[in-house]
Amino acid sequence: MMILHGYWRSSASYRVRIALALKGVAYKSRTWDLRHNAQYSPDLVALNPMSSVPVLQTDQGPLTQSMAIIEWLEAEVPEPSLLSDDPLISARIRAAAQVIASDVHPLNNLAVLKKLRGMGHDESQLSDWMHHWMQRGLAAFQTMISDKGDFCFGDSPSLADVCLIPQLYNARRWEMDFSSLEPLVAVEARCLTHPAFIGALPENQIDAIEEIPT
Structure with a gap:
């Protein structure tokens, strides 16, 4: 199962949570307390050199940047679409x-x-x-x-x-x-x-x- 690395009040993480839910994709959560600089943990930096969330950890490796993650989801799980046929x-x-x-x-x-x-x-x-x-x-x-x-x-x-x-x-x-x-x-x-x-x-x-x- 995929792991979403995020923080509860991160807007970018929030976007990805919505997209995953709309697509009906199950995932586990791992949280990083950005208020206390957990984003600089070596474990997270190894997944995302920008030291930020969200990171979606897939069986093909980590994906970073919320918009890129959502575009990947759109390609992998086309329905329901977040775009248009036009x-x-x-x-x-x-x-x-x-x-x-x-x-x-x-x-x-x-x-x-x-x-x-x-x-x-x-x-x-x-x-x-x-x-x-x-x-x-x-x-x-x-x-x-x-x-x-x-x-x-x-x-x-x-x-x-x-x-x-x-x-x-x-x-x-x-x-x-x-x-x-x-x-x-x-x-x-x-x-x-x-x-x-x-x-x-x-x-x-x-x-x-x-x-x-x-």
């Missing part, structure tokens, strides 16, 4: 997903926050930083999705939904203003009634603990 729609799904995975999340992750704190920025400045990039990215994402169906691109979850929900979870932790994002909030509400999304929630993971926002 190549143009698939490109739009990928583009929306990458707004979050490439443009927003890298500026909001734990390593960036630790660096900003180390440079002397206070918590108010960190909050402003987080809100700026999340608001900008989510506003763009909102204009890119379809206005038809229950999810971002129709009546079933896509790669865009897989990326959206963890980012909204992070935005709520940082108490971001959602008043201009009603369509995304509506998609979120529908996703969070789906068993795959419910099971992947951070608070439903075996390593979940109560922590102050960081």
Whole structure:
């Protein structure tokens, strides 16, 4: 059985948990406490030289980077698809997903926050930083999705939904203003009634603990 190396509140790990659940793929979990620098353990570095999660350990070796892992899952387990039969729609799904995975999340992750704190920025400045990039990215994402169906691109979850929900979870932790994002909030509400999304929630993971926002 595959092993997913992750952390309960890692947005990238959260994406992969959702995708695995949507595909109905069984796996075991191994958790790494990023708050206490477990990502620098030699055991994890041996799997991922970037010292980060998620890592999906398969019988063919470890896979890293959440989007690459999900693309591999899409190829290995085609149904249900997270893309579209229409190549143009698939490109739009990928583009929306990458707004979050490439443009927003890298500026909001734990390593960036630790660096900003180390440079002397206070918590108010960190909050402003987080809100700026999340608001900008989510506003763009909102204009890119379809206005038809229950999810971002129709009546079933896509790669865009897989990326959206963890980012909204992070935005709520940082108490971001959602008043201009009603369509995304509506998609979120529908996703969070789906068993795959419910099971992947951070608070439903075996390593979940109560922590102050960081």
